[in-house]
Amino acid sequence: MWSKKDIPISPVSITDMVRLVERRDNVKVIRFDLAEPCFDPPENAVNFTCKAVLEGYNRYSPTKGLLELREGLKLFLEETRGVSYNPEEIIVTPGSKFSSYCVFASLLKPGDEVILLTPFWSSFKAIPMLLGIKNIREVLTDPLYKINHERFQNAVTRKTKLVVLNTPNNPTGGVLDKSDLKFIVDLAVEKGFYILSDEVDWAYTYDGHVHYSPAAISNGFEKTILTDSFSKVFSMTGWRVGFAAGPRNIIDRMNIVQQHTVTAPVTFAQKACLDILSEYKEYVKTVVGLALRKRNTIIEGLKKISRLETPVPQGAFYIFPRDRCKLNSETLAMELLNKAHVAVSPGTIFGEGSEYNFRICYALPDEDLKEGVERLQAFFESAST
Numbered sequence: 001m002w003s004k005k006d007i008p009i010s011p012v013s014i015t016d017m018v019r020l021v022e023r024r025d026n027v028k029v030i031r032f033d034l035a036e037p038c039f040d041p042p043e044n045a046v047n048f049t050c051k052a053v054l055e056g057y058n059r060y061s062p063t064k065g066l067l068e069l070r071e072g073l074k075l076f077l078e079e080t081r082g083v084s085y086n087p088e089e090i091i092v093t094p095g096s097k098f099s100s101y102c103v104f105a106s107l108l109k110p111g112d113e114v115i116l117l118t119p120f121w122s123s124f125k126a127i128p129m130l131l132g133i134k135n136i137r138e139v140l141t142d143p144l145y146k147i148n149h150e151r152f153q154n155a156v157t158r159k160t161k162l163v164v165l166n167t168p169n170n171p172t173g174g175v176l177d178k179s180d181l182k183f184i185v186d187l188a189v190e191k192g193f194y195i196l197s198d199e200v201d202w203a204y205t206y207d208g209h210v211h212y213s214p215a216a217i218s219n220g221f222e223k224t225i226l227t228d229s230f231s232k233v234f235s236m237t238g239w240r241v242g243f244a245a246g247p248r249n250i251i252d253r254m255n256i257v258q259q260h261t262v263t264a265p266v267t268f269a270q271k272a273c274l275d276i277l278s279e280y281k282e283y284v285k286t287v288v289g290l291a292l293r294k295r296n297t298i299i300e301g302l303k304k305i306s307r308l309e310t311p312v313p314q315g316a317f318y319i320f321p322r323d324r325c326k327l328n329s330e331t332l333a334m335e336l337l338n339k340a341h342v343a344v345s346p347g348t349i350f351g352e353g354s355e356y357n358f359r360i361c362y363a364l365p366d367e368d369l370k371e372g373v374e375r376l377q378a379f380f381e382s383a384s385t
């Protein structure tokens, strides 16, 4: 049985504290903590959803998801990842977080080992812990999620069953290059582990960095379970539609987990997502351009705070500054919330080695972004005088 105190907190749980502070001080807190793009969903998303309800997409869908959506996702994954899946090798889930849950639940047995590259999104640790998996190894990456090959190789044992990759990375914004992915895939083949590849931010890459999936690297297909979502790239967090693609036997096992837990994702939301896929490229180009502009704004602002060391993110919509004064990130986050009315996620929830970092999600409306940066500058300025 797990103990509540051992489970890393989810960044979404900061909301309660924010509400208390807003009520107490009668202010609006700037929410740099939420991992949610502020962009509107594609123009037709709401219409497509209403249309799907009126057309009768109101009953249980097949537990793997609507076949027509899985056919649409087949094309989408060919176009965006260069990997060709059969629709039976794809499962639609209520959000990609549940895809990850199904991967852990269908692959791991007690005694198996999971490797997480730190910093990691906290659910990658919480989910196996909730499932009773005790052997979770954290392997430190270098700044911007750069894999140290020797460190990684030394962490792999005969018990290693699953390695979790997340590129573009939450929280650093680092993007893994092809050679790093090839290194991991080759090791997966040699040592026999699987790769959970979380690619929810696949489109958000900048400055010439490109997203690659390990599934597209030679020999990677059989070793990779790719997870993705309509939440981040299509700004459709509330629709709760995610998906996973991988070898048929694993996807079928994930389907059993889904059948006995949530049954299937919401049917009319799936139909709306299918309709979105008929014309998505312009939308994606637009939101990535907006995110890049916001990234440049936050970099400009943080550069002026000498106390922070801030590697420039290559992708996603997060930035992960480090406090040179080494104030523990939980203390710092509480001070920022209470004194500057800015909510951030403390580095400690992203695993070992990030105790002096904090995560900012900068995909906020421009006026909030500007106000948030000014509040951060004022806070650090007054803290250093």
Ligand SMILES: Cc1ncc(COP(=O)(O)O)c(C=O)c1O
Residues within 6 Å of the ligand: 035, 094, 095, 096, 097, 098, 121, 166, 170, 198, 200, 228, 229, 230, 231, 237, 240, 241, 242
């Ligand atoms: C890396 C990563 N994976 C998955 C998710 C969950 O996304 P979804 O809304 O598809 O469950 C998040 C959300 O913050 C995330 O940051």
